[in-house]
Amino acid sequence: MYGYSGRILHIDLTERKTWSEDKPEEWYKLYIGGVSMAARLLWENIEVGCDPLSPGNPICIAGGIFAGTPVPVGGKHGMASKSPLTGFIGDSLSGSWFSLALKRARWDGVVIHGQSDSWVNVFIDDDRVQFRDATKLLGLNTYETEEAIRDELGDDQVRSATIGPAGENLVLFANVTNDGRQAGRTGHGAVWGSKKLKALSIRGTHGVTVADPETLMKLSYDITQAAQGPHTAKYRIYGTATSVLKMDRMGLLPTRNFREGTFEHADLVSGEYMHEHNHVKTIACAQCPIACEQMCSVKDGPYAGAMTGIDYECLFANGPNCGISDIRTVIKLVDLCDRGGMDAMTNGVTVSWAMESFERGVFTKEDFKCKKYPEGFEPYFGNGEAAVTLTEMIRDREGIGDLLSKGTRLASRITDEERGTESYKWAMNIKGLENAGYDARALKTFALGLAVGTRGGCHNRSAAYDPDITGETDRFTVDETRGRVAGRSEEYAAVYDTLPLCKFIRRCFTGKADRAGAWPAIAKLINATTGWDFGYDEVDLIGVRAHTIKKAFNIREGWTRADDHLPYRWQHDPMTKGASAGYVVTDEELEYMKDLYYEYKGWTKEGLIPKSKLIELGMDDVAEEIGV
Amino acid sequence: MKVTVEFLGVAGLAAGTREVTLELPEGTTFRQIVRRLSERYPDLVGKVIAEDRETMFGSNILNRNGKTVIRDELLDTCPQDGDKLFIMAILAGG
Numbered sequence: 001m002y003g004y005s006g007r008i009l010h011i012d013l014t015e016r017k018t019w020s021e022d023k024p025e026e027w028y029k030l031y032i033g034g035v036s037m038a039a040r041l042l043w044e045n046i047e048v049g050c051d052p053l054s055p056g057n058p059i060c061i062a063g064g065i066f067a068g069t070p071v072p073v074g075g076k077h078g079m080a081s082k083s084p085l086t087g088f089i090g091d092s093l094s095g096s097w098f099s100l101a102l103k104r105a106r107w108d109g110v111v112i113h114g115q116s117d118s119w120v121n122v123f124i125d126d127d128r129v130q131f132r133d134a135t136k137l138l139g140l141n142t143y144e145t146e147e148a149i150r151d152e153l154g155d156d157q158v159r160s161a162t163i164g165p166a167g168e169n170l171v172l173f174a175n176v177t178n179d180g181r182q183a184g185r186t187g188h189g190a191v192w193g194s195k196k197l198k199a200l201s202i203r204g205t206h207g208v209t210v211a212d213p214e215t216l217m218k219l220s221y222d223i224t225q226a227a228q229g230p231h232t233a234k235y236r237i238y239g240t241a242t243s244v245l246k247m248d249r250m251g252l253l254p255t256r257n258f259r260e261g262t263f264e265h266a267d268l269v270s271g272e273y274m275h276e277h278n279h280v281k282t283i284a285c286a287q288c289p290i291a292c293e294q295m296c297s298v299k300d301g302p303y304a305g306a307m308t309g310i311d312y313e314c315l316f317a318n319g320p321n322c323g324i325s326d327i328r329t330v331i332k333l334v335d336l337c338d339r340g341g342m343d344a345m346t347n348g349v350t351v352s353w354a355m356e357s358f359e360r361g362v363f364t365k366e367d368f369k370c371k372k373y374p375e376g377f378e379p380y381f382g383n384g385e386a387a388v389t390l391t392e393m394i395r396d397r398e399g400i401g402d403l404l405s406k407g408t409r410l411a412s413r414i415t416d417e418e419r420g421t422e423s424y425k426w427a428m429n430i431k432g433l434e435n436a437g438y439d440a441r442a443l444k445t446f447a448l449g450l451a452v453g454t455r456g457g458c459h460n461r462s463a464a465y466d467p468d469i470t471g472e473t474d475r476f477t478v479d480e481t482r483g484r485v486a487g488r489s490e491e492y493a494a495v496y497d498t499l500p501l502c503k504f505i506r507r508c509f510t511g512k513a514d515r516a517g518a519w520p521a522i523a524k525l526i527n528a529t530t531g532w533d534f535g536y537d538e539v540d541l542i543g544v545r546a547h548t549i550k551k552a553f554n555i556r557e558g559w560t561r562a563d564d565h566l567p568y569r570w571q572h573d574p575m576t577k578g579a580s581a582g583y584v585v586t587d588e589e590l591e592y593m594k595d596l597y598y599e600y601k602g603w604t605k606e607g608l609i610p611k612s613k614l615i616e617l618g619m620d621d622v623a624e625e626i627g628v
Numbered sequence: 629m630k631v632t633v634e635f636l637g638v639a640g641l642a643a644g645t646r647e648v649t650l651e652l653p654e655g656t657t658f659r660q661i662v663r664r665l666s667e668r669y670p671d672l673v674g675k676v677i678a679e680d681r682e683t684m685f686g687s688n689i690l691n692r693n694g695k696t697v698i699r700d701e702l703l704d705t706c707p708q709d710g711d712k713l714f715i716m717a718i719l720a721g722g
């Protein structure tokens with residue numbers, strides 16, 4: 001088989017044993033790689049209904065079809081486990097050298113089962129697997145852990161995915177870091193921590209064999225050229241942080257826990273401002289000619305020395321959404337999250353929930369006692385030092401940080417039960433995953449995409465804000481097209497997440513980002529890599545199948561139509577300022593759009609998948625289990 | 629009438645300015661405004677404004693008052709006095 005090794009590595013941490021599983025080529029044609037293959041491996045290997053932090057929840061990692069080849073932005077891998085935040089599928093993408101090492105070790109995927117009784121660093125050295133004592137690594141941050149492992153093994157080519165203190169402490173939104181990139185959302189770091197897996201290291205020494213190297217080289221060269229042209233200038237120069245002002249002008253920039261969509265200090269936390277005052281350098285994932293990651297540092301003030309890559313999502317969450325207008329504080333907050341190994345998006349949205357809860361009197365200063373401030377502190381919106389302290393407390397699960405380490409859904413439930421309050425009304429999550437940086441009250445198609453999304457409040461799995469923002473749909477109203485638009489959007493995104501290819505390349509095939517512009521080119525890349533005969537339809541089906549396996553997983557874990565919801569605030573509290581003031585998504589609108597969406601997907605009114613639909617997709621065994 | 633145009637992100641770099649206020653005769657269409665901008669800021673062409681100098685390039689959009697996207701089919705409609713237009717590239721996913 002070209003492009004793949006045909007092997008999945010299984011590692012049992014309880015028994016400390018490993019085995020190799022051969023998969024047939026037909027299986028690869030269905031699930032390809034990335035999030036789709038990772039989700040499929042999870043489907044096959046999980047104990048159904050298990051606690052996400054129990055040994056029955058495996059860590060599933062799937063490589064990319066293009067990792068280690070010349071195909072630009074193809075150096076990525078997918079990761080899936082049952083999410084401790086949502087109880088449904090937790091699937092993430094990460095990229096860079098770790099993905100390449102996995103491919104070069106000749107494993108298409110890795111499934112990690114069980115639970116170790118002591119902290120361990122698993123080292124995959126081509127075909128050999130070592131279980132190395134990780135006690136010495138405990139307490140090290142994510143970057144330090146990677147460095148320490150390289151030093152210990154005496155090889156700077158060893159690539160590691162690691163957890164930081166947050167993962168060790170089972171913060172439910174802890175993440176997994178490799179090469180400064182993260183499998184960021186849904187709490188993979190907590191799953192790793194529950195297994196006492198501090199790091200997974202890989203040394204791969206093999207080449208990658210493709211079916212038609214000459215064609216692949218030629219195609220890759222042309223795409224690489226285009227990737228350095230005008231279509232990607234926005235990513236290369238400012239990175240995604242440039243979205244701050246755009247969202248602000250449209251009234252969509254979440255501000256003070258999504259109370260408003262415009263921030264009076266937006267200019268001070270904009271990508272443009274940061275570029276001028278804090279930018280250090282631009283870096284890239286391995287195999288990427290675009291380079292969108294803007295490294296920013298704090299040069300003065302109490303947080304001098306903080307430095308990390310800043311993108312829009314972590315910026316909105318820890319800046320405007322916490323009412324913070326000092327970009328140096330935002331960089332410090334994101335740096336704390338990155339080193340501590342926590343999802344900076346969920347962190348910001350959770351801190352902003354705590355701020356609003358404090359301002360509304362649900363919490364008092366007393367609730368914020370900690371080692372640093374024994375008398376407590378007052379986390380009102382805009383109090384940057386309070387946000388920094390809360391982030392440290394979350395990472396260490398100190399004081400109220402223990403409650404906040406559970407994310408907004410659980411934290412609000414526990415608080416409301418204990419105090420008789422209604423803080424769920426401003427807990428900004430969907431299915432337990434905190435929302436991304438687009439206010440969906442006036443992005444109605446996106447609101448649907450988020451509500452039905454398999455992993456919750458995520459902007460990457462549904463790109464339905466794109467038709468709303470570009471005017472393809474009227475973003476303030478709903479109509480009969482929305483089920484189709486939202487469905488097509490998530491299936492489109494799923495193609496990229498499965499190959500995986502970074503979506504920032506999508507205009508570099510022909511200049512047009514739509515299916516007609518990209519799928520024929522992607523089919524050629526797949527065929528030159530594997531020797532298969534994919535065309536437009538086969539590429540399109542990659543996304544449909546990827547989404548279906550994730551949905552099937554959720555159904556098997558107990559999903560019902562009621563789980564496709566929106567936060568209370570988006571349905572009841574209109575914004576009062578800016579271009580999107582005055583809108584909510586009513587129950588009637590949401591339920592109408594859900595009907596349209598399930599109909600487009602060919603599912604039942606309750607959102608279940610007919611057997612025939614699954615069989616059509618070649619997923620007969622899935623049909624047996626959850627088809628209706 | 630007066631219309632203000634704000635160039636966001638790379639559009640601002642290409643234009644060499646963040647904002648411009650245009651004095652326009654009544655009845656000026658958006659298409660004419662795009663043409664005028666491409667003449668005044670030629671570096672926008674091929675990066676932000678398409679080579680035809682009338683439509684937007686790639687993922688760039690022309691947005692009126694933060695609410696309405698002036699898509700190609702609306703280019704022959706007119707702004708109102710005091711309108712604020714935004715020129716920006718949309719980023720998505722990652």
Ligand code: SF4
Binds near residue numbers: 283289291502
């Ligand atoms: S464009 Fe950015 S996120 Fe995408 S592969 Fe390149 S560096 Fe990574």
